[in-house]
Every structure is written in C-alpha cells, then in structure tokens.
Amino acid sequence: MTSEWMRLDAKVIWVDLAKMVLSLIPMALTTWLFGDGIDGSVFWPALSVAVIGVVGAVTDLLRWLKTRYRITDERVECRTGLFVRSNKSIRRDRIRSVDTSARLRHRLAGLRVVVVRAGERGAMGDTGVKLDAVSAAAAARLQAELPTGRVAVPDSPAPSGETVLATLRWQWLFYNVFTVWALAMAAGLLWGGYWLGNSVGLDLASFVANLADWGALGLAWTITIGVLAAWTVGAVGLGANFFAENWNFRLTWTTGPNGTVLRTTKGLFRIRQVDRDEARLRGIRLAQPLPWRWIGLTDTTVISTGLSWSASTVVPRGPIGDALRVAAAVLRDDRLLNVPLTAHPRAALRRRIGWAVLVTLGLTAVLTLLPDRWWLVGVAALPVFVWFAALAYRALGHALVGAHLVIRGGLNRTLVVLRRDAVIGWTFRQSVLQRRLGLLTVRATTAAGSGGYTAPDLAAADAVALADRVVPGLLTRYLPDQRRGEMPGLQPTVGSNRPH
C-alpha cells in the first residue's frame, strides 16, 4: 500500500453541506409557515436543530481539513485535530479487528467509516484509529489488506472463499422483542410522542384518559392494562430496531489473502461489517438468561482477544438450537458442545441451598420493617430460592475435550468453551466453609474475552487435577504428595527444595 499521507474522501464535504442544509429546513419551514407570530414551543426546537446541525457540519469540515492518514508497511497512522492535535498509530501486526460501517448518509454518498483496533487493553483505549470516512472501494481495500499481523492458524482446514454459518431468521424477532427493555423503549417512545403531539397541539394524555372509564376499572386493572399497552408499544419499537440493525444479517467464514476471518454483515440503514481474525479466536460463550430459559433464549459470543463486547456477539439472541449450530460451526467441532459434562459434588448443592436460606432470611428481615404480615412473603419465597439453588447446581459442570476446556455454571447457565492454550494462569479460591465442604473454585485466566472464566465448586482434588491437565507442567510440582504417587510421570521436580 501507499505510504503517503492521504486525506479522507472529499465526498465527506458534500455530506456535511447536505447535513447543514437539511438541518436548516425546519427553521425555514417554521418561519415560512408561521411568519411573525412564531410560537416559542415550535421556534426553539427548530432553532436548536439548526444550531446543532450547522455547528456539527462545520466541525466535521474542519476535521476533514485537518485529518491525514497513511498506511505504511509497518503501521497505520492517523493525524487529526484542530486545537488538540492527536497522532495515533497502530502497528500492523497488532491489529486485531478492522470494522467498516456506514450510516444512511454515508451509503448515499458511497462512503464507509473504517475503525482499526489494536488489542492492547487500556493502551489504545477502546477507540483505535477511526477513518470517517473513506470511499467504499478504499474501505474494502483496507479491510482486505490490513489484518495481516500473523500468519493464519496452521491447523485450520481453511476452505477457500466463503462459508455461510447463519443468515437472518424471522423467528429471532420473537427472542429480541420480549425483554424488559421493551418497557424502557416504550417510555422513550411515549414521551417522544407526547412531546411531539404537544408541539402540534394534540394532548395525548387527555386522549388516553378519555379512552376508558379508568376509575370504574380500578387500580389493579389500570396498571395491568397500562403495562401491557406500554410493553406492546415497546415491543413494536424493539422489533423495528431489531430489523433495522440486523437486516441482511450474514455470518460467514471468509478466507482472504491474509487468513480466515469470522465476518458479520448486517444493517438496513446503517450497515456494519465486522471481521474477527480466526487466529485471535480463543473460544465461545453461550448464556441462557434465567427469565427466558423456558423459551430457550441464548446469547452467543465469541471469546477473542481485542474485540469489544458488541463485536464479540456473533449472532443475535435466538433459540438454543441455532446458537448451538453456529457455535459448533465457529469452533469447527460439533463434538465440543455435546460432551456430557462432569457434575460437581453434592456439597455444591448444599452451599447453594445455604445461600438460598440466607437470601430468604435477609429478605424476611427487610420485610419485617413493613406493616402487617408482609414478612410472610419473604418466608413464602424460600421454595423459589431453593429452586434457583437447584437450577444453579444443575448448571454446574466441566469437561476437558481435546484442545478445549468446557465449563458451565451460574444462574444463566453460561457455557464456556475455551482453548487450552489460551489459558495464561490459574486462580483457586476457597473460603473456610468451602474447605469444610471439600470444594474449590477455579478460574482460568486468559487474555481473551472477559479475562477469566470460573468453574465454581469442584471437588478440591478434581479442580487441581483439571487445571493440571489443561496446562500440563505448570502445577505439577505443587500437587500434594499423595497424588504424585498415584500418577506416573509426575515425579517431584529436581531441585524444588520444598519442605514436606
């Protein structure tokens, strides 16, 4: 690639000018419609739209003037800023992802926003180098040429071209609409509607008040109907948002000149393409949130170094069947997700029931502050908490399958499949009570994903043995004596002058 300093695409200027003109329209319209007798409630919003639009467009023009970028054989560099000069550079072998996205205005002008990220946490922040915007052709070229860092994984079969793992399914809509976020969405939509109605002289509040005789229905029914109506409004909003975001969703293994990437393309107005370097993938995580377990809702994320949370979500929320199919395709191994996991000792169930009792006691204690017999609600909640404890216990499991560590646990029944060679250390935890129950919690630390994945409450000896098998050699010299006798090949290390 060229090593000269380049400007962003000149079409950015046209986009900015168009933005400026568009933001002035409401102002012109109100002046034309109302003339001198302008109403404050119409004038001020129009004026603020105009001011925000013009200031934004001018700032963007200045940014375009002062921004230069270049791609050399070693680095991606970007200089920008009018008053505060910033000079960002990323070494090409540290690049972990190259994302392109385009809002509607970019797509109309044939532009793409490219974000190049390095993996080092904190060092670069989460921002990376952002080129806003270059031509679609330049973006495609960057995406093809940039993720060059490493040689591709040697042991992957690397099919040429493109393998489609998943495309958008209509059923997913159902899983993305029925969440508590629907209520938040409804609050936003209703408030916006009320405000907009007000500015054109429509009083939504009194309209709703006149819909039914709320007083006759009583408080309970009013609340029920209100929540259901709000939920419906929110669900419609979430549904529209889901389609706008995931239109034309495709997840593929794409093999380019620089190895294989796991590529997502999606979006109706704003299209987004995310490439995840296969060489940086370390595993996968499937979570089934408790409130939606009964419909099999599953969140699927990959465990990779240098990816933001949104980039690590490979498929939208969906049914467990789809999630398992995609996960198997990403891992290139469907065995991993079907292995029977080793259950954890019964003592782990006792520990969880203990927590359930503690939570019940706490809840009851708080409820005694209320008048009447509200505290009975706390007592009645005990079976629910015990049921949660049993669920959490049944979720516990672990296995070692070939090159992968598989652990599952938590109320969200989170299944983690992690490559053994991605484990960069261990943390074991044991409270005094756990020690009495013979339990030990083990966490594999890793550079990828959230940084550590926990398997709670294994039998103490099993936890240590598991860790020793995942990373051979690291723990061997710290295994208790009696284990050394049993296991051939695990002789005490010469020169480890430890007291016995």
Added chain:
Amino acid sequence: MTEGPLLPPQHRVERRAIGWWALRTVATTAVAAGVLLVAYLIFEWSWLVPVLIVVAAFGVAHLVVTPWWRYAVHRWEVTEDAVYVCTGWFVREWRIAPISRVQTVDTVRGPIQQALGLATVTVTTASAHGPVALVGLDHQAATEIARDLAAVTQATPGDAT
C-alpha cells in the same frame, strides 16, 4: 497451616507485614470512625452512636484477627517457570501464572509500607482479571525480584497472550 489443595508456595512474607496489615486496619477504622464522630458532634443525630460503636467494634475485631491470620496464609514463590502466591484469610486464594505469560512487573510502596521497609511486587499478565501481587516483601528483596523477573520476561518472545 492446614493442608490445602495445593502445596503452599515456598516463602513466607516478612513478619513486619503483620504490622502493615494492622496499621492499614487502624487507619481505615480511624478514618471511618472519625468521620462518624465529627458528623455526630456537628449534627447530634443520636442514631450515629450505635453505628459508631458497630464500626469501631468491627475495626477492633478485624485488627485482632486478620493480620495474624493473613500472616499464616500468605506465601509466595518465584521459579524459572512460574510466579505463585497464596493470599487471603477467610477466603484463601492461590494464583499462579507462567513466567512466559508475564507482561509487566512493577514494585509498589505505599506510605505505611515505606515506613516498615516493605514493598509489593505486581506481576501482570494479558488477562483483565487482575495481577498476581507479591505483598509484604522486604523492599530490597522486592527490587531484586522485580529486576530478575523483568529480565526473564524480556527474554521471552511473543506478545504473551
């Protein structure tokens, strides 16, 4: 110390660390109790008295129990292969990281540690889940350990992820 699931690391921490943990508890309790006391003297809210007593009692109990308990538990070891520490009191925690995965090595000395001639060596890996910290070391020993570790780390190729 009772038998754990793993053999404990080889070295105990300095005895002075007991003093460090004790002083830390004293300082925290003094600040918390002091704020409550001043608030009580200014506003004269009577319910602050039991809160103050509970805070003070908790501080004293913590002071009596934890420094010695920690001293019994805390151990560390650095070999050519790994950094290995055992910490905690009610909850014991063993952390081990292979030398080949170490990214940075720092020494930290707070004001109390300086007064007691102690230091902490913080060994970070590429994981976001916190470093392996060797606490309660003699400050000169800490400097040497940090220097040796840094030298070994420099010699290891790759980006340690």
